[in-house]
Amino acid sequence: MLYPIVLQAVSDGYVCAIPDVPGCFSAGNTLDEAFTNTQIAIKSHIGLMVEDGEEVPLPTSLENHRANPDFVGDDFMFSMVDVDITHLLGKAEKINITVPRHLLHKIDQFVAGNPEYKNRSSFLSRIAADKVYGFSTQPYQG
Numbered sequence: 001m002l003y004p005i006v007l008q009a010v011s012d013g014y015v016c017a018i019p020d021v022p023g024c025f026s027a028g029n030t031l032d033e034a035f036t037n038t039q040i041a042i043k044s045h046i047g048l049m050v051e052d053g054e055e056v057p058l059p060t061s062l063e064n065h066r067a068n069p070d071f072v073g074d075d076f077m078f079s080m081v082d083v084d085i086t087h088l089l090g091k092a093e094k095i096n097i098t099v100p101r102h103l104l105h106k107i108d109q110f111v112a113g114n115p116e117y118k119n120r121s122s123f124l125s126r127i128a129a130d131k132v133y134g135f136s137t138q139p140y141q142g
Helices: 031-051 062-066 101-112 120-133
Strands: 002-010 013-017 025-028 076-082
Touching: 002 031, 002 062, 013 031, 025 031, 031 076, 062 076, 101 120
Parallel strands: none
Antiparallel strands: 002 013, 002 076, 013 025
């Protein structure tokens, strides 16, 4: 999922707010370190939320946060970080489904031509997550 982030330059690097993940913050001495630490912070924070039975916070538009008066000034930068949270959606389960033969053939052709999908299950899981949760996840790794 792509989460909007707000970076602020400080004397010894950058601090980062993740407005769509309440209570989640990060920092880094360099921009690269700030981005890496922010991905880790989001994964960890959401993981704890899931353990506590809370819902996965969905990202909103970056534009929602650009208008926030808390983030006004030349020292603020806006960006997005891609965070793979598929492992937080639960353990993979094997199921049987019925799909029309022609559609199954088209799915297999699509998966073969798109290496970001590991297999048919990866493709179907990713599309289902997009429709059910309203976000696109990274390819299923199971």
